[in-house]
Amino acid sequence: MSSVSGVRAAVEAIASRQEELFDLLGHLVSYPTVSPPARNSEQAQSLIVKELQGLGFAIDRWPVFPGDDNVVGTLKGSASATANSLIINGHIDVAEVGDDAGWTYPPFALTKGKDGRWYGRGVADMKGGIAASLFAIKMLREHGVELRGDLLFQSVIGEEAGEAGTLAAIERGYQADYAVVVDTSDLHMQGQGGVITGWITIESPTTLHDGMRAKTIHAGGRVKGASAIEKMMKVIASLQDLERHWAVMKAYPGFPAGSNTINPAVIEGGRHAAFIADQCALWITVHFYPNESYEEIIREVEDHVLRAAAADVWLRDNPPTFRWGGRSMIEERGEIFPSLELDHDHPGLAALQSAYEQQVKQAPTVDMSVTVTDAGWFAHAGIPAVLFGPGELSHAHAVDESIDPEQLVLFAQIMAQFIADWCNTDKEGKA
CATH class of the missing domain: 3.40.630.10 (Zn peptidases)
Known part of the structure; x- marks a missing residue:
C-alpha cells in the first residue's frame, strides 16, 4: 500500500x-x-x-x-x-x-x-x-x-x-x-493572548496601635505612619489608570478594544481592629495581547505602580513589592499563560x-x-x-x-x- x-x-x-x-x-x-x-x-x-x-x-x-x-x-x-x-x-x-x-x-x-x-x-x-x-x-x-x-x-x-x-x-x-x-x-x-497573576504587597516598617491613628493623620502628631490598606487604594487607582491607558493605546486584530485588563481580584490586609494595618497584599490578574510577553507586562505594571508610589510621601520610602506568576494556582497561588x-x-x-x-x-x-x-x-x-x-x-x-x-x-x-x-x-x- x-x-x-x-x-x-x-x-x-x-x-x-x-x-x-x-x-x-x-x-x-x-x-x-x-x-x-x-x-x-x-x-x-x-x-x-x-x-x-x-x-x-x-x-x-x-x-x-x-x-x-x-x-x-x-x-x-x-x-x-x-x-x-x-x-x-x-x-x-x-x-x-x-x-x-x-x-x-x-x-x-x-x-x-x-x-x-x-x-x-x-x-x-x-x-x-x-x-x-x-x-x-x-x-x-x-x-x-x-x-x-x-x-x-x-x-x-x-x-x-x-x-x-x-x-x-x-x-x-x-x-x-x-x-x-x-x-x-x-x-x-x-x-x-496571555495571562499572568501577581501579588503586590505594601508593608509598614512599624506596627502602630489604633490609638496612634490621630497622631499619624493630624497636624502636629509628628508620627510618620500609614495604613497599608489605605495606601493600597492608591496602588489600585494607579492600576486603573494604566488599564485605561492600555485600552486607548493598545489593540490587536481579533480582540475587542480593552481586552487587556488588570483585575484587582483579591485583597488581604491588616491584623486586628486594634491596630493600624501594617501589611496589605493585592492579587491581580493581567490579560495581555498575543504580541506582548509577560516579561514586558511585568515591567510596565511595576514601572507604573512605582512611579505612582514615588508621588506619595509615605510610599516613597516604603514602596510596594511584587511577586509574579508561579507554577501552580494550587501550590503557589500564582500562574502564567504566555501569549x-x-x-x-x-x-x-x-x-x-x-x-x-x-x-x-x-x-x-x-x-x-x-x-x-x-x-x-x-x-x-x-x-x-x-x-x-x-x-x-x-x-x-x-x-x-x-x-x-x-x-x-x-x-x-x-x-x-x-x-x-x-x-x-x-x-x-x-x-
Whole structure:
C-alpha cells in the first residue's frame, strides 16, 4: 500500500471504526482527573501510556507533583534529521464539577444524549482532543503509514489550575519543528493572548496601635505612619489608570478594544481592629495581547505602580513589592499563560490548513481564542505552535459538558492527514 493510499485508508477507517474512538474517550472520561484538587491523574495517565506503548512509542513518565505525572511518548521517524518533527499536546486534567445535582447525565460516564451529542466532564476540554489524536495515530500505524519525522505525544497535567505541566515538558528538553495543542477551539486554528497573576504587597516598617491613628493623620502628631490598606487604594487607582491607558493605546486584530485588563481580584490586609494595618497584599490578574510577553507586562505594571508610589510621601520610602506568576494556582497561588501570536506564513500552519481543506472541502477559520491554554508555552520557548482542537468553548467547564461526535471524528481525520503530511515533509533547507 502506498503512503497516499495508506493515509486515505486510515482517514476512512477513522469514520468506519469511530466506536473505538468513543470507547477510548469513555475510558478517559471515567477517570475523575478534576483540578483542583488535582493529584489524581495516575490511572488516566497509565491508560495513555498503555495506548502509546501499543503504538510503538518510547515512554517518558515523570512526576510534576505527587500523584500527577507528565507523559511524553516519542515515535522516532525514519529520517529524523531531515524531516519535520511534531508535538501533539493535551492536558489530562479537567475542570471542577462541584455539586453534580444539576447534571442531566453523570459527569464521569460518557453518555449519548437525546440530541446525539456525547456528554461527560472533559469531552470538550479536552479529553476529546486527546482521544481523537491518539486514534488518528493508531489508524495511521495500522494502515502502514511510515513517518519520516519524529512524532511526540504529550499528555500533561495541571492546565486547569495554572500548573506548569507543559512548561515542565519543555524544560525536560522536548522540542519539535511545530506543535499542535489540541485544546478546545471548535476546529478553529487559533493564537491567544496571555495571562499572568501577581501579588503586590505594601508593608509598614512599624506596627502602630489604633490609638496612634490621630497622631499619624493630624497636624502636629509628628508620627510618620500609614495604613497599608489605605495606601493600597492608591496602588489600585494607579492600576486603573494604566488599564485605561492600555485600552486607548493598545489593540490587536481579533480582540475587542480593552481586552487587556488588570483585575484587582483579591485583597488581604491588616491584623486586628486594634491596630493600624501594617501589611496589605493585592492579587491581580493581567490579560495581555498575543504580541506582548509577560516579561514586558511585568515591567510596565511595576514601572507604573512605582512611579505612582514615588508621588506619595509615605510610599516613597516604603514602596510596594511584587511577586509574579508561579507554577501552580494550587501550590503557589500564582500562574502564567504566555501569549501565542500565530505565524500565518509558517509551513506547519499551511500544512494543517491543507489537511483541513482536504477533509472539510473549505478553508478553516484562523482567528484568536478568547481564553488561554498551554499553547503559549511553546511560543515562549521558540517553538512555532497553533491551538486546534474539537469542542466548543461554551461547553468547556459547563454543566452537562458535551461534544458533537461528528466533529470529533472529523478532527481525528484532519489530524491523521496532517501528521502524515507534516512528518513526511523535509525540514526547511533540508531538501
